[in-house]
Amino acid sequence: MNDLRHYETPLLPTPFHARTEAACKTHAWANWGGYRTVTTFEDLAMEHSAIRNTASVYDLCPMIKYRIEGPDAVAFLDRLTPRNVAKLRVGSVQYTVWCDDAGHLLDDGTLFRLTETRFRLCCQERHLPWLLDSAHGFDVTVTEETEEIAALSLQGPTSAEILRRAGVDIDALKPFRMMEVPFGMGRLMISRTGFTGDLGYELWTTPDLALPLWDHLMQAGALHGLRPIGSDALNIARLEAGFIITGYDFIPAHVCLREDRLRTPLDMGLGWLIDWEKGAFTGRNALMKQRAKGPDWAFVGLEIDGNIPADGAILYRAQKHEAGVVTGACWSPTLKRNIALAQLRADLVKSPDLWAEIYALRELHYAKMMMRARVVDRPFYTPARRTLTPPARF
Amino acid sequence: MYDAVVIGAGHNGLVAACYLARAGLKTVIVEKNDWIGGAAVSRELYPGFTYSNCSYVSSLFRPEIMRDLDLPRHGLQILPYEGGALMTRDGGYLGMFRDHESNRREIARHSRRDAEAYDRYARDILRNCRLIRPMLMRRPPDLASFHPRDLSELLWLGRQITGQSEAALCDMLRFWTMSIADFLDEYFENPAVKAYQAVGSIIGTALGPMSPGTAYVLLHHAMGDVDGNVGAWGYARGGMGSITRALADSFRAAGGEIRAGVGVQEVRISGGRATGVVLANGDEISARRVLSNMDVRRTFLGHVDRKELPADFVKRVERFKTRGSSGKLNIALDGVPRFTALPEGAPNIKGDLHFTDTIDQMERAYDDWKAGRFSRHPFQDVMIPTMIDPTMTPPGKHFMSCFVQYAPPQIEGKPWTDADRDAFAKTCIDQIEAYAPGFRDLILHVEVRTPRELEAEVGLTEGNIFQGELTFDQMFFNRPVPGYANYRSPVKDLWICGSSTHPGGGVMGAPGRNAAREVLRDLRQPVDHMSDAYAIV
Structure with a gap:
């Protein structure tokens, strides 16, 4: 990031690049948040089929990640997001959204409660100024950690079996829960989450362990139809699962030029996330008004x-x-x-x-x-x- | 007998003349200099080197005009450029990149927060651009008039403004009136990031970045585009003079006539109507109407008999602010200067270069102007168009355009002397030399232009490059003076078509186009050859 000659590489390789590049037969690359990502490795139908028939790995690294840490982390996140964060147990994951003061959606994402006082927020867009400004008065630090984490999504009917073969006792892990296991010289965090609506996991580690993780999974999945998939196959799976993508299904408020294109969680069918009883959160007054008259x-x-x-x-x-x-x-x-x-x-x-x-x-x-x-x-x-x-x- | 005589072959005079000639009016342009172009001019002052002597980049020039007047077929090419860098006093730099990711990473080298704040900032600037762009090619309404056309124009304006939410309306009013320093503080924390973004807010303006109204000036520099890329700037291939050369070609192709080398002494008026012009050599040109591309002060205070003008109008014109604030160095170089902060081969040198790294420093430069001196540590907007344009110099040689602020119209109340001018040039060159050691040795020739030269040669009163400052009090229906924003004047058949009129300065062409449209409207002539502003969707 601090390299003076960064402009010579406008699209960065992810920590998995050595493997994704070798596997990408089509050379179909696209920009996702400043990273080179594969749209289709070999064949779209085969890749989608793997998600529903066997198992798939998808490079998640470009997902923007913020570390939110401090004694007031829960209070801060309860203020930031409409969902009830106090109810999120350590080791659990919450799908969430956040809004500006007018109740307009800024983004959606997943919130991981790593410890009592430490969270990870994963999302599509960049929000550092918003998060820092929102943190005024809270004893909390917000740090962007996108480049400090390598993440892979392992999704499909045989994904659990592949993890078992990889030596992970996955049986007790419930949806939206996470666990941590030693891996190489470091740690591997596994959450039972995903963007396919199928059985699946997301694997989180440090960039130095990215390639060993890829190789380990591929070895474990060799007999279980594991294959890398690009964003085109994932998109079909996410549509089948009915999941939304910020910037595709709605325009996030901080970059939205045309005011009539702004959308609230109620406009987007996300009212179920809102805890109206928990107290103040950003956008609550505006959303209350909208609820009263209907979106x-x-x-x-x-x-x-x-x-x-x-x-x-x-x-x-x-x-x-x-x-x-x-x-x-x-x-x-x-x-x-x-x-x-x-x-x-x-x-x-x-x-x-x-x-x-x-x-x-x-x-x-x-x-x-x-x-x-x-x-x-x-x-x-x-x-x-x-x-x-x-x-x-x- | 001509149908129209246009005073001054600047870009707006040419644009107006082109539209009139294309409507079939017998039109002549009178230009005092031996060359044409006004402030969009390219002259060869050193053998083999074409300069952009005054204006030096293009973004505002309306694409509708380029198309209507077939300018590309008459040789006009606008080249987008990349790059740009602000050198910092600690030996570093902040670069600008066209690629979104590169630009974000570059800002992140200075502030990760600012890197992520940039998108919201860019959105807010673009929102204001979208609001103002449709107004550029329209005649502002006269607020005191009950004429149906003024009322309908006012209604249109009202709809543009009230079509927004209350919050957006508040933001818009704040933006149009606040200082750029305050505006940038709402988004950014890093001084260099703020200094870079403030560049467009002071250019051509006798205000500092902390003066209210400078946020609007930024918008004036951001509302143009290169092929739809709003806010982008480009070079005119062959120098800015190619714009006026293409206009002149287009004008002549439509049957127009240009007389260069003798200026206008006086607008001839009889029976309260303009009937032509008297030239400095005594020749007279009769015409049914006169369009002045000169600024409003030069036109009415210098070339119209005051007895023909209402006193109140004259007073307003006298009070119209045309304070000069800028100077220019045009430099022929033997090679590419090496800026020590920039990595070898970095694309940034192809764009705008700056050496003031904080808003404070820019404001201190303005303090000198207020005291009647040129800035000891000036703000410079330096370009080397020959990094991209192969036509302006021999291969390997370069033309460098240095736009400098601040330079007052007078030095401590006295006219500029040659010694003042030379000291001014030395200050600017020394500043560049400090960031590019050896720069001085590359210099083959320098043309130095202070407000004195700009006034004497181009005819810009006090050297104000916009023919009147772009402050909110003299914009829109108040430009140049209330009641006369419709390109007309108290003298029948005497029209104003230069940057003193709505929508103001810059090589935009809109004032000339709008004036021609009004002329043709009065004549009940069809205006099918004039495009409306492209729709904003």
Whole structure:
């Protein structure tokens, strides 16, 4: 970071780069937060299939990570986020969001309670000024630690078995809990979390142990179909699981130019996170007001007729009145359905008359379609093995 | 008999003339210098070296005008540039990078917090740009008028402003009135980061970074674009004179005529109407209307019989602030200067270079101006366009443009002398030499321009590069004076089309374009050849 010649390497390699580069047959790289990341290693369908059939590893290093530490860490986080942090036990993980004073979403992420007074916040965007400003008056330190941690996501039906083969006694670990084991000369933290909606784990260690960790997992997974996956395969899995991505499904407030694009947790269907009773948190007053009158927007899962993905489609009521926009869509190989996530006008959530306008470019001509869309429950896909403890062998 | 005579072949005079000629008006431009260009001028003052003698970078020039007037076909090329660096007194530097990640990592070398604060800052600047850009190509309403057009314009303006949330409205009003120092304090902690961001807030302005109103000046320098990249700046290939050369070509192609070498003595007025101009050599040019590209003070205090003007108007014009604050060194170099702080081969040298590393230091430079002296430790905006442009010098040689603040219109109340000018040049060169040892030995030729030269040669009153300061009290419907923001004047058929009018200075072309539109509107001529401002979506 402090290298004067950093500009010669605008996209940094992650600690796993030596392995991901060797495995990436397509040379399909993309920028994620200033790092080189793989979009597809070899074959998208094979990679998605591994998530649901065997197991996958995904390089999580570019995820922004903040260490929040101090006697007031709980109080600070309870103030920062709408969710109840005091209820988060040591060794547990919480999905969470945070807002500005106007209740507009800044980001979502996962909050790890490592000790009584130490947390890790993982997210998509950079928030150091916001976190530091919010920490005024709290006895807490906030440090960005993205580069101090190497993280891999191990996801899929055989992921538990692979960890067992790797020598980790994983059986007692429940969803949203974490454990720590010795690894090499250091430590490996394992959380039962993920972004696929399947059985899976996230593995956290220091960058010096990144390559040994990769090799160890690959060896343990050799007979269990373990393969690296890129962000394209992960995106299909996360859509099937109904998870949102900041910047894709909503625009975070601190970079949002157009005021009408700002969204609150209530607009995004995340009201269930809010603990209205816990006391003050940033954005509470604004959100209380919005709750009283009801949000203008809803965030929904859609099933859309046909098999053409509806990425970016405009939604209509009665085929003519604009009703919202699709923020993410795919043909779900797991469900054999055409699924989508969408921002939809809140008053139309129950409308039986929703349509998606799809333009399919086929050999230089557009096939224009108006396809019926139905609001369905999220997640679209949630297998029982996701939460089964102890996990099955596969 | 001409349909229109335009006084001054600066970029706005040329833009106005181009639009009039394209509408079929028989138009002539009168220019006092032997060359054209006004402050967008490139002259060869040292053999084989083309300078950008006054303005030196382009961002504000409206792309709608470039397209309408076919300027690329007449040779105009705007080159985006990369880089830029602010040298710090401790021997380090803060670089600027076009790549978002590189820029973030560079700021993080100085402050990790500031690196992550930059996105929110950039958003807020861009929000204000989006608000102001649609106003650039419109005639400001007259607040005192009940004319339907003024009322509808006022309504439009009201909708732009009230279309925002209360919070955004508050932020906007604060932004338009506050100092850049206060504004930057809300985002950043590192002095060098703040000093770099403050650059655009003082250029051409007789204010310091701690003066209220300088945040708006920053916006004025951020609202342009290069091919849609808002806030980016570029070089005109072949120097800034290529802009006015392309305009002149476009003008002549539309049947226009340019007479250079003799200036206007007086605007001829009879029966309360402008009927042409009297030249310094006694020649007269008759025209149905006169457009002045000179600044409003030079126009009305120097070239119009005062008896023809209402006293109140004259008083307002006299009070219109055109305080000069800037000087310029144009330097022919035998090679590339080596700035010790920059890593060998760093791209930063292709962009803007600065040597004042705190807001305080910039404010101290302004203190000298207030005392009537040029700054002992000046703020400089240094560019070497030949790092990118191969056309301006022989290979391996370079042209360096040094924009300098602060330089007062007079030195302690007395006119600049040649000795003052030379001392000013030495101060600037010494400052560069301190960061690039050996720089002085590379110098082949220097053109030094203080406000004295800017006034005498370009005609800018007191050397003010914007034809009037960009302070909020003289912007929009108050520019140049209330009631006359519509490019008209108390004298019928005498129009003003230069940077003294809305939306102000910089090589933007919008004042000239807006003035031409008003002229054609009065003539009930179609304006199909004039694009509206591109929509902001």
